[in-house]
Amino acid sequence: MMLPNHDGSVFVYSYIMRNALQSCASGFGRAARPRQVVALVSLLLAMLSVAVGELQPDSASGQPKAVPAFRQADRVAIITIHGPIDRVTSYSVRRRMDIAIKGGAQAIVFDIDTPGGEVPAVLDICSMIKSSTVPNTVAWIHPKAFSGGAIIALACREIVVADGAQMGDALPIMIGPGGVDVATQGELRKKQVPPVLAEVVDSARIRGWDEFIVQAIVIDRVELWWVEQTNPPPGTKPKRMAINESEFRLLFPGQDPPRGLPGITGAHAERQASAPASSESDSPPSPDSGATTFKPASPALRDLSPALSGEVSASSVPDLDMLSAPSKRPQLTEADAGQWRLVGYLTNGSGPIVMSQQDLIDYGFASAVINTDEELRAYFGASNVVRITPSWSEAAVKLLSNMWVRMGLIVVFLLAMFIEMSTPGVILPGTIAGIALVLILAPAWMLGLAGWWEAVAIVLGIVLILVEILVIPGFGIFGIAGVTLLFGGLVWSFVGYSGGLFPDSPSGQQDLMRSAVTVLLALATAVGGMVGVSKYLGTLPFVGRLVLQDPTSDDGEGLLEAMDEPDDLAALVGRDAVAHSPLRPSGRIELDGQLYDAMSAFGIIDSGTRVRVVRAESWQVVVEPTESSGSA
Numbered sequence: 001m002m003l004p005n006h007d008g009s010v011f012v013y014s015y016i017m018r019n020a021l022q023s024c025a026s027g028f029g030r031a032a033r034p035r036q037v038v039a040l041v042s043l044l045l046a047m048l049s050v051a052v053g054e055l056q057p058d059s060a061s062g063q064p065k066a067v068p069a070f071r072q073a074d075r076v077a078i079i080t081i082h083g084p085i086d087r088v089t090s091y092s093v094r095r096r097m098d099i100a101i102k103g104g105a106q107a108i109v110f111d112i113d114t115p116g117g118e119v120p121a122v123l124d125i126c127s128m129i130k131s132s133t134v135p136n137t138v139a140w141i142h143p144k145a146f147s148g149g150a151i152i153a154l155a156c157r158e159i160v161v162a163d164g165a166q167m168g169d170a171l172p173i174m175i176g177p178g179g180v181d182v183a184t185q186g187e188l189r190k191k192q193v194p195p196v197l198a199e200v201v202d203s204a205r206i207r208g209w210d211e212f213i214v215q216a217i218v219i220d221r222v223e224l225w226w227v228e229q230t231n232p233p234p235g236t237k238p239k240r241m242a243i244n245e246s247e248f249r250l251l252f253p254g255q256d257p258p259r260g261l262p263g264i265t266g267a268h269a270e271r272q273a274s275a276p277a278s279s280e281s282d283s284p285p286s287p288d289s290g291a292t293t294f295k296p297a298s299p300a301l302r303d304l305s306p307a308l309s310g311e312v313s314a315s316s317v318p319d320l321d322m323l324s325a326p327s328k329r330p331q332l333t334e335a336d337a338g339q340w341r342l343v344g345y346l347t348n349g350s351g352p353i354v355m356s357q358q359d360l361i362d363y364g365f366a367s368a369v370i371n372t373d374e375e376l377r378a379y380f381g382a383s384n385v386v387r388i389t390p391s392w393s394e395a396a397v398k399l400l401s402n403m404w405v406r407m408g409l410i411v412v413f414l415l416a417m418f419i420e421m422s423t424p425g426v427i428l429p430g431t432i433a434g435i436a437l438v439l440i441l442a443p444a445w446m447l448g449l450a451g452w453w454e455a456v457a458i459v460l461g462i463v464l465i466l467v468e469i470l471v472i473p474g475f476g477i478f479g480i481a482g483v484t485l486l487f488g489g490l491v492w493s494f495v496g497y498s499g500g501l502f503p504d505s506p507s508g509q510q511d512l513m514r515s516a517v518t519v520l521l522a523l524a525t526a527v528g529g530m531v532g533v534s535k536y537l538g539t540l541p542f543v544g545r546l547v548l549q550d551p552t553s554d555d556g557e558g559l560l561e562a563m564d565e566p567d568d569l570a571a572l573v574g575r576d577a578v579a580h581s582p583l584r585p586s587g588r589i590e591l592d593g594q595l596y597d598a599m600s601a602f603g604i605i606d607s608g609t610r611v612r613v614v615r616a617e618s619w620q621v622v623v624e625p626t627e628s629s630g631s632a
Contacts (some may be wrong), residue, residue: 067381071158073107073136076380078373078387081110081125085117085148088398088443090124096388097128107136107380110156111387116147119172119196126155126199130206140370141165141360150217151196154203160370160379161357167365168354170218172196193219197301201294205325212242212297212329213346213363216264216353221300223349225257226363227340239330240364242346244297247332251340263346264353264363295327298349397443403518410490410522412436415529417462421469422534422586444493454493461486469585471602487523491515569616572596576626579609589613589623598623 077100079093100108110129116122129137129152139145139153140160145167153159153167161167172192200214216222225248229238248257347353360366370376377385390398399405416433441455464482494515577591577598585600589611598621601614611623 067379071107071136071380073105073380074383075103075105076107076109076376076382076385077103077105078109078111078140078376078385080113080387080389081149081152082113083115085114085121085125085152086398086401087118087121088394088401089117090121091397091446092390092394093125094128095394096390097132099388101132101134103386105134105386107138107382108132108134109138109140109376110152111140111142112145112149112153113142114145114147114149116149116170119148119192122148122151123195123199125152126203129155130203140376141167141366146170146354151200151203154200154207154209154214154217157207159360159366160368160376161360161366162371163357163369165357165360165366166354167360168217169352170196170200171220171352172218198294202325205327208328209365210242210363211295211327212244213353215297215301216242216347216349217355218352219301220351221349222298222347224297224346226263226343226346227251228343230339230341240343241329242297242363243332250332250334251337252342253334253337258342258345259348260345262348263344264355264359265347265350293327295329300349393446397446400439400443403514406440406494407518407522407525409436409440410519411526411529413440414523414526415533418526418530419533421466440490441493454489457485457489457492461489469599487519490519490522494518569621572613572616572621574613576610576612577623579605579607579611579623582607583611583623589621596621600624 077096079096079100081089081093083089097108135157137156138158138160139156140162141149141153142162143165145153145165147170150167150170159167196218197215200218201211203209204211204214212222212224216224222244224242224244226240227243228240232238243251245257249255355363355365357366357369361369368379370379373385373387376382400409413433413436416429416436419429420433437458441458444454461482461484464478464485468476468479468482491512492515494511572591575591577589577596580588580590580595583589583598583600583605585604587598587600587605587607588595589598590596591613598611598613601622601624605611605623605625610626612626613621613623615622
C-alpha cells in the first residue's frame with residue numbers, strides 16, 4: 001500500500017504496513033489467538049484514520065492550504081452590486097466602500113449579479129475601485145456580469161466565479177424615443193464606444209487581462225485566435241494570448257487562418273448579418289510595445305484608434321480618459337514565426353463576446369470557483385467576512401429614481417396643483433402636490449443630481465403661473481415664463497452635473513433626451529387628466545365636494561361645456577352681472593338669466609356681488625366688482 005508523501009509519512013506507513021502483514025501471516029499460520037486478531041484490526045484502522053487525516057487538508061473545498069501573500073486578508077468586506085446599475089448604485093457603492101475602508105477591511109469583494117446599466121455610473125465605480133486605498137479587490141461573478149457588470153469586474157485585481165457564471169456583452173447602447181440604438185456604426189459609435197473601450201483596455205494593462213479579448217467584450221467585429229508559446233524561457237510557464245489575423249500571418253506564414261466554430265460565441269450575432277467580421281489583413285502593428293497608444297484588435301476599430309490614443313481634442317470625446325498605463329502585450333514580428341502554436345479559433349466577431357465559467361478560467365480571467373461565503377473566507381484565509389448591503393433609504397431612492405415612477409409623480413403633482421388652483425381653500429390637493437414635489441426632488445438632491453436652482457425654477461414657475469391665473473388672467477408673459485421654468489426645472493432635476501455641464505457629450509445628450517421625453521409624457525398625461533377632472537370630477541361621490549359647483553344647477557354643466565358657446569361672449573363686455581357663486585378666482589356669473597363660467601380679475605368675489613364683464617374671449621370671461629357693488 002502506497003500513500004502520498006505528506007511530510008515523509010509514506011515511509012512510516014509502508015514500514016508499519018509491511019510488518020503488520022508479516023505478523024498477520026505468521027499469526028494466522030499459527031492459528032492466531034482472538035486477542036491478536038482484534039489488536040491487528042485496531043492497528044490497521046488507526047493507520048487508515050491517520051492517512052485520511054493527512055489527505056484531508058488538500059481536498060477541503062478544493063482550496064490550497066497556503067494563501068498567497070498578495071491575497072491574504074483577515075478582514076474581508078463584501079459589497080453587493082445586484083440589478084441594473086445607475087447613479088444610485090454608484091452612490092451606494094461609494095458609501096459602502098468608505099465604510100469598508102474606515103472599518104479596516106483588508107480586501108473588498110464585489111458580489112456582481114447585474115444586466116448592466118448607465119455608462120457614467122459604471123465608469124464612476126471603476127474609478128473608485130482603481131483608486132481605492134485597499135488594492136486587494138476581487139470581483140465575484142455570482143452568477144451574471146453583463147455589460148457594465150463585466151466592465152466593473154475587469155477593474156478589479158482578481159475575478160472569481162460561481163457555478164454557471166457568465167461575463168461579457170458590454171457593447172454600449174442608447175435608449176431614446178426611437179427605442180434601443182446599438183452603437184455599431186456612425187457618430188453614435190464614435191461617441192459611445194471610446195470611453196468604454198479605453199476603460200477596459202486600461203484595466204487589462206493594469207490587471208494583466210488579455211488586451212484583445214477585453215476589446216472583444218465591448219465591441220463587435222473583433223476576430224481572434226488563441227496561441228501559446230512553444231519555447232518559453234526556462235522556469236516560466238508558456239504564455240498564451242489572443243492574436244488577430246495580421247499577427248496570425250506573421251506567426252504562421254503561408255497558412256490561412258482556420259475558421260469554424262469559435263471557442264467563445266458573440267452576443268446578438270443576428271444583428272451583424274449585414275456586417276460580418278472583417279477578413280482583410282490589417283497592417284502589422286508598429287513596434288511600440290510598452291507604449292500607451294491604443295492597439296486595435298481588429299481593422300474594424302481603426303476609426304476609434306485616434307480617439308483612444310489621444311490624437312483628438314477632449315471636446316471631441318468629452319467623456320474619454322486617455323490611456324495612461326503602458327501595454328504589456330508582446331510585439332510580434334516575423335522573427336516569432338515557429339515560436340508559437342495555435343490552440344484554437346477564439347471568436348468570429350459576430351458580436352460582443354460572452355464568456356462562460358469555463359471560458360473565464362481557460363482564458364486567464366477567473367482564478368477560482370467560489371459558491372459560498374465560507375469558500376470565500378478560505379480563499380482569503382480570512383477570519384472575518386462581512387457583507388455590506390444597500391440601505392433601505394438607497395432602495396427607496398432607487399425606486400423613486402425610476403423613470404416611470406418619476407413620471408407618475410410629475411402627473412400627480414400637476415393634477416393636484418390644477419385641482420388646488422381650481423378650488424382655493426381646499427387643503428388636500430395642495431398637500432398632495434407638495435408631497436409629490438418633495439418625492440420628485442429629494443432623490444436628485446440626495447444623489448447630487450439637482451442643485452438649488454432646479455428647486456427655485458420649479459417654485460418660481462408655479463408662482464408665475466398662479467400670478468397669471470389669479471392676478472392678471474390671460475395667457476401672457478407670466479404664464480409662458482412659468483411653464484418654461486417649471487418644465488426646465490423638472491427636466492434638469494433628472495440630469496446629473498456631467499450632462500448639465502456638457503450637454504453635447506454622449507451621456508449628457510442621453511440624459512437630456514430621456515429627461516425631456518419623460519417630462520413631456522408626464523405633461524401630456526396630466527393635461528388629459530385635467531380635462532377629465534374639469535368635466536367629470538364634480539359628478540363623483542365625495543370627490544365632488546372638493547370642486548366648486550353651482551348650488552342651483554342640476555344639469556352638471558362643466559367648465560368645457562359652458563365655454564362651447566363663444567360666439568356671443570364678445571357682446572358681454574361692459575355688461576353687469578351677478579356672481580352666482582364665489583369666484584376664487586373662478587366661478588359662475590348670472591347674466592340675463594343665463595349662467596357663464598367666469599374668472600375674477602382681482603382677488604376673490606363673494607356670491608351675490610354685482611360684477612362687470614371687462615374681457616370676454618374664447619374660453620374665458622373675466623369680471624370685476626362694480627363701483628357700487630353689493631349683494632343683489
